[in-house]
Amino acid sequence: MNEYQHHVLTRGRYQIVALTDDASFDPNDIYAYAVMSSSGVKMRQELTLSDARIWLDDWIVREMASSGGAGPDMMAPSRPAESSGLRAGRKRR
Numbered sequence: 216m217n218e219y220q221h222h223v224l225t226r227g228r229y230q231i232v233a234l235t236d237d238a239s240f241d242p243n244d245i246y247a248y249a250v251m252s253s254s255g256v257k258m259r260q261e262l263t264l265s266d267a268r269i270w271l272d273d274w275i276v277r278e279m280a281s282s283g284g285a286g287p288d289m290m291a292p293s294r295p296a297e298s299s300g301l302r303a304g305r306k307r308r
Contacts, residue, residue: 229250
């Protein structure tokens with residue numbers, strides 16, 4: 216059995232693809248949806264597009280939290296700026 220991937224959507228570095236047994240796309244032939252990494256690795260397979268989207272959204276949130284990136288609350292206060300050690304004043308000419 217051959218598995219064919221048909222692009223459905225992209226979120227950041229990831230894609231969700233529809234999986235079929237035929238190279239030509241027919242929505243009635245979709246048997247599952249897969250979440251693919253940018254390198255082409257199948258990370259997860261789900262029966263519905265909704266389940267694939269939910270899993271991918273959760274994955275992205277976990278990935279951002281573990282890397283210290285912006286989390287779901289992007290309006291959280293940021294850290295204060297560090298002093299550069301330069302004095303405020305007029306520029307020299």
